[in-house]
Amino acid sequence: MIDTTIDEAYERIRQSGPERNGWLSNHAPMAAEALVHAGRSTEVHRWLDSYADRMTERPRGIAVIAPEEWRDPLGDPLRTGDWLRFFDRELAGEPWRAVLARWWPRLLPGIAAGATHGVIRVGHAVRSLRAAETPARVAELGEGLAYWAARWQPLAPAGAGPYRAVDPRTALDAVPRVPDQRYGIRARLAQLADLPRWPVAAGAVPGDGDPVRRLGAVVDAAVLRHGSHGYANEVMMVHAATAPNAVLRCLPELPEALWPASLAAGWAATAAVTAAYAPATGRPMPVAAAGTTAAEVLDRALATGDPHAIKFADVAVESAARGAGTSALAVAWQSAERLTE
Numbered sequence: 001m002i003d004t005t006i007d008e009a010y011e012r013i014r015q016s017g018p019e020r021n022g023w024l025s026n027h028a029p030m031a032a033e034a035l036v037h038a039g040r041s042t043e044v045h046r047w048l049d050s051y052a053d054r055m056t057e058r059p060r061g062i063a064v065i066a067p068e069e070w071r072d073p074l075g076d077p078l079r080t081g082d083w084l085r086f087f088d089r090e091l092a093g094e095p096w097r098a099v100l101a102r103w104w105p106r107l108l109p110g111i112a113a114g115a116t117h118g119v120i121r122v123g124h125a126v127r128s129l130r131a132a133e134t135p136a137r138v139a140e141l142g143e144g145l146a147y148w149a150a151r152w153q154p155l156a157p158a159g160a161g162p163y164r165a166v167d168p169r170t171a172l173d174a175v176p177r178v179p180d181q182r183y184g185i186r187a188r189l190a191q192l193a194d195l196p197r198w199p200v201a202a203g204a205v206p207g208d209g210d211p212v213r214r215l216g217a218v219v220d221a222a223v224l225r226h227g228s229h230g231y232a233n234e235v236m237m238v239h240a241a242t243a244p245n246a247v248l249r250c251l252p253e254l255p256e257a258l259w260p261a262s263l264a265a266g267w268a269a270t271a272a273v274t275a276a277y278a279p280a281t282g283r284p285m286p287v288a289a290a291g292t293t294a295a296e297v298l299d300r301a302l303a304t305g306d307p308h309a310i311k312f313a314d315v316a317v318e319s320a321a322r323g324a325g326t327s328a329l330a331v332a333w334q335s336a337e338r339l340t341e
Helices: 005-013 028-037 041-054 077-093 096-110 117-131 135-150 168-173 185-189 198-203 211-232 236-253 256-277 294-304 307-324 326-339
Strands: none
Touching (some): 005 028, 028 041, 028 135, 077 096, 096 135, 117 236, 211 236, 211 256, 211 307, 236 256, 236 307, 307 326
């Protein structure tokens, strides 16, 4: 018997839009899925109650998007309502994996969409569908794809390699910083095109071998680097880990032919967030208290009520299980503590 809590949450969220105040992301579906995956289903509706005042009405749209005319409204947030209806139709006529495979290469170049929340929302939806295919979960995938399409935003072009045969943490240390870090993410990402070292840093994906393993290593490196550099912007630096992790969650459901481009885009997203928000110098890494468990880290994140703390703990626990160990748990605990300050 499957746990239907996430289906209830998705139905509850269904009439809300993907953003509020013009551009701030609606984190409700992502945080709810992370809580269910973590075995905290009993907390989901209580958390949604606390988040309810940050959800706004689902946008109505302007005009129908014809299937052959999708390029024109791509990246136009004024067409968000139209994109929501578009993907309702797409998913009503085909299996969700077929729709994902068709739209993934179209959307992937715009991975910066919504400060990377487009791909992150899709990643959470795909994980919920992997657990069980239900109408509510299919509909949520459509919501994520629509958000990604409406906010589609490419990064500055990256070089073509060669891939660096170095560990991802060393590669992250070599990512150049944007010179003006006073404003929001759109202003910061716009500066990447003027960085002479950006094409090499973004294009030379670290590591070698299997794309799944390599992308996992990128996520782990971003989680751990958050421990030393996340203090500069606790929330935005989280996306250096959650964006590539969303790509990683989708890979098993995508044709292998799409994996190399997915790896490159996941790394570019991590590099872009690092360039935009990482400070010039790091601080000492946190150390986990003896006996700290993944369950305790998830509970600490939940106690903050902050969706970024919840989503980051979700990723850090996976990194810990993959090999990052208690260091990843210590970073997630520290992040939750900072978000309560």
